Amino acid sequence: MTIRLYELLGDSDRRYSQFSWRAKMALKHKGLEFEPLPLLLTDKETIAFADAKSVPVMVDDEVIKVDSWDIALYLDEAYPDKPSLLGGSIGEGVTRIINSWCDRAVNVALGPLIARDVLDAAHMQDRKYFRETMEKMYKRTLEEVQDGREDRVINLYRTLDPIRTSFRKGQPFISGDEPAYADYVVFSQFQWARVTSPFQLLSEEDPVYAWRERMLDLYEQFARDTVCYEVSGR
């Protein structure tokens, strides 16, 4: 049976769950067919069978996984003959650190730059919930969080320095010569921004911009071909 993947449905069919993008890119990497199942952020009933309150939720026959990292681990374990996502135990260790760096540093620099824009990208029925939960987390209004972003985008530039340095040395992907899960993790942040916000995050001269373009080209432009804002340098 085809793998099923629950993700978020936003305004105008925007698919804005960054963690689901990690899982979708991982499934593409493995060459596995899957059915994306978009649902509202407030629809916890549909994923109650998985005892989940967030997406992605992946169902592969009898197997249910509810966390993007667990999905990556599972796919390498269950499909060892398909291209590896994590590259064995050393790769798994290093990729786990990239995963944490992404959630704790890249996301922290990027999220506030687009926080208010994401509200408009969310489905109309989810906006009240989205504003309430995000404002509780930030302890400020979304407008206040996003305000002054032109001056703060430099923080994102600085945060990305570790990957930029490698790209400058001629390494095309975070994982080396070919993309793998570490790339999908960091890319998911940019894909989230691209789907939700017109704000320019990267300049076209930035090697991170060129990497992002390479990521958008993968699997017959899979990630490029989604409802998003087309602004250069983002």
Ligand SMILES: N[C@@H](CCC(=O)N[C@@H](CS)C(=O)NCC(=O)O)C(=O)O
């Ligand atoms: N650690 C989880 C995080 C998943 C997550 O936070 N997903 C968001 C969407 S991107 C969500 O569904 N949030 C539910 C909510 O805020 O109610 C993972 O990596 O899968």
